[in-house]
Amino acid sequence: MTSALAESIRNVYAAADAAVAAAGPVCESSGRCCRFTEYGHTLFLSDMESEFLLATAPGYDRVTPDGCPFQVESLCTARDERPLGCRVYFCDPKFQDAMPGIIETHLQQLKRLADDIGRPWRYTPLHVFLQEALDDGRVVLAAKTKRLSLPVMVAGREADAPSR
Numbered sequence: 001m002t003s004a005l006a007e008s009i010r011n012v013y014a015a016a017d018a019a020v021a022a023a024g025p026v027c028e029s030s031g032r033c034c035r036f037t038e039y040g041h042t043l044f045l046s047d048m049e050s051e052f053l054l055a056t057a058p059g060y061d062r063v064t065p066d067g068c069p070f071q072v073e074s075l076c077t078a079r080d081e082r083p084l085g086c087r088v089y090f091c092d093p094k095f096q097d098a099m100p101g102i103i104e105t106h107l108q109q110l111k112r113l114a115d116d117i118g119r120p121w122r123y124t125p126l127h128v129f130l131q132e133a134l135d136d137g138r139v140v141l142a143a144k145t146k147r148l149s150l151p152v153m154v155a156g157r158e159a160d161a162p163s164r
Helices: 003-023 047-056 084-088 099-116 126-135
Strands: 044-046 123-125 151-154 157-160
Touching: 003 047, 003 084, 003 099, 044 047, 044 084, 044 099, 044 126, 047 099, 047 126, 084 099, 123 126
Parallel strands: none
Antiparallel strands: 044 123, 151 157
8 A cells, every 4th residue: 555545545534533523422432333243233344444454453363244353342452543434433322313424425535535546446344354364465463462464565575564
């Protein structure tokens, strides 16, 4: 992912965050948003968002459609890089009417961004992207630290990124 694309995604996320803040939902930090099956929802994201998330998110030790592997003790460990769906989903009943419009507006911005750079649009559940990243070797779990080791290009060859 280029730094320009990452910055464009950050800008869409910042605009979505501002729209959510203006609507004023309440978060009880219950973690329900990350327990997908238990609360009857699925987190979808685009392949660009998946790439953005996996570039800096902490490691994960499981992939399941049931919940987010980045949730630890009801808190998000991938807070800064979390996808649009995470940013806009709140359990607050008073926010339910505002949520669809906010997500649709910013999802359209992400789609336009993909179109502008000639990137095909793929919108898939989180667990699919996470499993694919493991299966094709783009992500390797670091056994002791549970951190991701992502391949990067150095002088035209693949090298391991330093762990953080």
